[in-house]
Amino acid sequence: MKFSTRARYGLRMMVELARCLEKEPLVNLKQIAKITKISDNYLAQLAISLKNHGLVLGISGKKGGYRLARPANEITIGEVIQAVSGPLTITECVNHPDICLNSSFCEARAIWVLINDSVVQVMNRYSLAQLINKNWLSDIKQRHTEIQLLNPDVVMAENSDEYLLGCPGYTAEN
Secondary structure, eight states, X not given: OOOOHHHHHHHHHHHHHHHHTTTOSOBOHHHHHHHHOOOHHHHHHHHHHHHHTTSEEEEOSTXXXXXXXXXXXXXXXXXXXXXXXXXXXXXXXXXXXXXXXXXXXXXXXXXXHHHHHHHHHHHHHOBHHHHHOTTHHHHHHHHTTTOGGGOHHHHHHHTHHHHHHHOTTOOTTO
């Protein structure tokens, strides 16, 4: 399962918007584009979806920009993902059991529903405010030491040869 580019970029945009709004009353998309390396045009498309879902407010004019429609601690990651990508569904039959004649007795669908529900619960558990909190990531890493991938530097160091060979900028001459 992969999240779409819209989902990843939409969340990145909202995180940077929330972070910038700690210092300024409004933020323009050019600021976010510079920080995230996401094009202004793509951010403008995402902003429309986020505005239509009541997550951001756009202020027109020379000194205009965007701000969050609610405090960052009231906006969940799940809301952001849904605003830019639609409802999370790892397979269509999860949210639409009527499309499959087997849905009432399909063992695989039961697993898809459980997985889908778990992902949605996690996304709705965390807010933008938590993501921009400098201590949040270290707290998460301490609480979930069993999840090695939360520490990418450690994982990459343990497998440095594999990762370097797979790096797009790596050549044998490096």
